[in-house]
Amino acid sequence: MGTGNRKKIIVMHIVECAGGVDRYLKGFLKYLDHSRFENILVCSQNYRKEEFTAYTDFIEQIHMVHNISFGEDRKTVGALRKLIKQYMPDIVYAHSSKAGALTRLANMGIDNQCVYNPHGWAFNMQVSKKKKLFYQITEKILSVFCERIVCISLFEKQSALTHNICKEQKLKVVFNGIDIIAIESKERQCCVTRESLHIDKDAFVVGMVGRLSQQKAPDIFIRMAHYIMKTIPNAYFLMVGDGEMENEVRAYAEENGFADRLYITGWVDNPTDYIELFDVATLLSRWEGFGLVIPEYMICEKPVVATEVDAIPNIIQNDVNGMLVPVDDWQKAGQVVTELCHDRTKYDRLAQQGRTDVYQKYDIRRVAHEHEQIFEELMK
Numbered sequence: 001m002g003t004g005n006r007k008k009i010i011v012m013h014i015v016e017c018a019g020g021v022d023r024y025l026k027g028f029l030k031y032l033d034h035s036r037f038e039n040i041l042v043c044s045q046n047y048r049k050e051e052f053t054a055y056t057d058f059i060e061q062i063h064m065v066h067n068i069s070f071g072e073d074r075k076t077v078g079a080l081r082k083l084i085k086q087y088m089p090d091i092v093y094a095h096s097s098k099a100g101a102l103t104r105l106a107n108m109g110i111d112n113q114c115v116y117n118p119h120g121w122a123f124n125m126q127v128s129k130k131k132k133l134f135y136q137i138t139e140k141i142l143s144v145f146c147e148r149i150v151c152i153s154l155f156e157k158q159s160a161l162t163h164n165i166c167k168e169q170k171l172k173v174v175f176n177g178i179d180i181i182a183i184e185s186k187e188r189q190c191c192v193t194r195e196s197l198h199i200d201k202d203a204f205v206v207g208m209v210g211r212l213s214q215q216k217a218p219d220i221f222i223r224m225a226h227y228i229m230k231t232i233p234n235a236y237f238l239m240v241g242d243g244e245m246e247n248e249v250r251a252y253a254e255e256n257g258f259a260d261r262l263y264i265t266g267w268v269d270n271p272t273d274y275i276e277l278f279d280v281a282t283l284l285s286r287w288e289g290f291g292l293v294i295p296e297y298m299i300c301e302k303p304v305v306a307t308e309v310d311a312i313p314n315i316i317q318n319d320v321n322g323m324l325v326p327v328d329d330w331q332k333a334g335q336v337v338t339e340l341c342h343d344r345t346k347y348d349r350l351a352q353q354g355r356t357d358v359y360q361k362y363d364i365r366r367v368a369h370e371h372e373q374i375f376e377e378l379m380k
Helices: 020-031 070-087 097-106 129-145 154-162 180-184 218-229 246-255 271-275 293-299 330-342 344-361 364-378
Strands: 009-015 037-043 058-061 091-095 113-117 148-151 171-173 204-209 235-240 262-264 280-283 304-307 323-325
Touching: 009 020, 009 070, 009 097, 009 364, 020 037, 020 091, 020 364, 037 070, 070 097, 091 097, 097 113, 097 129, 113 129, 113 364, 148 154, 148 364, 154 171, 180 293, 180 364, 204 218, 204 271, 204 293, 218 235, 218 246, 218 330, 235 271, 246 262, 271 293, 280 293, 280 330, 293 304, 293 344, 304 330, 323 330, 330 344
Parallel strands: 009 037, 009 091, 037 058, 091 113, 113 148, 148 171, 204 235, 204 280, 235 262, 280 304, 304 323
Antiparallel strands: none
16 A cells, blocks of 8 residues: 555655644645655644545545653554554655654654754743753754654754754755745635724734644734834734634723724634734744744735744845734834834835745745755665
């Protein structure tokens, strides 16, 4: 099963977390040359298999837990090892930290090439020193069991070198990308309008796309919103996503008298539909491996206000194709958004340059092509 045409390079993709990795993988598999590569997807319960059937030859779904659980993880390693032996792929490609760890353990001693993409190092998260050290040691040990580590930004590569994860020749930078063709051709699942969300047509909409979790700083976004309300009376705030901090965000808006100016979508499959409604797009993350939503903002011609952290400055040049602000500084973020509201010349300049940069640097077709080169080099 899965042997097929042996002239093709058989790649097994293994992934646990969804969100940005889901969108990345979907676009990447879509544009990989199917005449040269056979794709097998092994995904967690967090994925909807039907969304990948057009781009893969085989799909297997297994249970994976996101947090560390030695009992559950041992079962997952066993299940992965069984699937790897069953399909005997030429290349095993693990996406994200958890799948990367489990896959490399499962793949030990099996004759193939292993590629790993952390999609943002776990040790760069804002966690305790003890956890950071654990993640660093784990990544360093497991780096021995793969042939290539794909870094999604220059920051990610430098971070690996700074923490002595592996030798530089094992690291390959492949900048993230988005499916420009799909976005431009309006391959959307539904049509979202301001009217459908009860937002006034003349409102100045400030938005964010991202999980309402500590990393994406929704608490900072809503404090920025309160600041903006004082200077832009027709401001409205649109948060695209869900997460454990939603109640905190809603409570703050209620306590400060602008709950009627806030709309939280919950989880959606079509974030670009909502981005189209923004006037200014924000990403106020506390840490960020890349920030895939930034190119999505840019292709929709929305000026971006983002935090100057980790890989974001690899994408945003301050006052060139967006604006950078310090982490957790809602007042500065509010000032910048207010300035963009009142300075249309600057607004248009940033939006146009951002769109130009996406076409030049962040097309998912380029991501697929660079991976094809990596895979073929490994098979020589």
